[in-house]
Amino acid sequence: MIGIGYVQRMALYNRWQNENLYGTADRLTDEERRRERGAFFGSIQKTLSHLLWADRLWMSRFEGAQPPPAGNAESASLYPDWEQLKSRRVDFDAEIMRWAESLNADWLAGELTYFSQSSARDIRGPCWRFVSHFFNHQTHHRGQVHCLLTQAGVKPQDTDLTMMPSQGDHSN
Numbered sequence: 564m565i566g567i568g569y570v571q572r573m574a575l576y577n578r579w580q581n582e583n584l585y586g587t588a589d590r591l592t593d594e595e596r597r598r599e600r601g602a603f604f605g606s607i608q609k610t611l612s613h614l615l616w617a618d619r620l621w622m623s624r625f626e627g628a629q630p631p632p633a634g635n636a637e638s639a640s641l642y643p644d645w646e647q648l649k650s651r652r653v654d655f656d657a658e659i660m661r662w663a664e665s666l667n668a669d670w671l672a673g674e675l676t677y678f679s680q681s682s683a684r685d686i687r688g689p690c691w692r693f694v695s696h697f698f699n700h701q702t703h704h705r706g707q708v709h710c711l712l713t714q715a716g717v718k719p720q721d722t723d724l725t726m727m728p729s730q731g732d733h734s735n
Contacts, residue, residue, distance in 0.1 A: 566668070581653075611708060621700075672689070674687060
């Protein structure tokens with residue numbers, strides 16, 4: 564099982580890497596960010612749009628809140644405006660940080676049940692496993708974006724968790 568320190572460290576890592584990738588993508592033209600590049604969601608912008616949608620979906624499950632509009636199929640086109648996508652990402656990363664900082668160990672050790680649209684069934688399991696998946700999913704898609712940015716001729720900064728600047732008092 565993971566602990567609260569891990570969750571807080573990964574929330575910091577999420578924010579750090581989003582700043583890295585969005586800052587790098589900002590050096591591209593809108594046309595380059597939208598260019599279809601053969602990735603699962605096609606473009607840099609569509610992949611980042613999907614990732615924000617998915618983060619919002621998972622957080623709605625964790626907090627018992629309203630899920631984002633649209634489904635997985637529409638997630639890549641949910642944020643067509645680059646400036647809006649960037650702004651929403653910054654705001655939502657702050658929300659993830661707030662959630663991680665207020666996380667309760669009992670909740671993390673508890674069970675979560677949610678209805679999966681993609682599987683058309685209820686999914687049940689330990690909260691810590693879903694939180695681990697949440698951060699793993701982010702890393703997966705950010706890795707795709709890193710590759711797309713590199714193909715576009717711009718190179719993001721370091722992505723290694725061990726290279727993250729020290730922030731806060733999280734030992735994991």
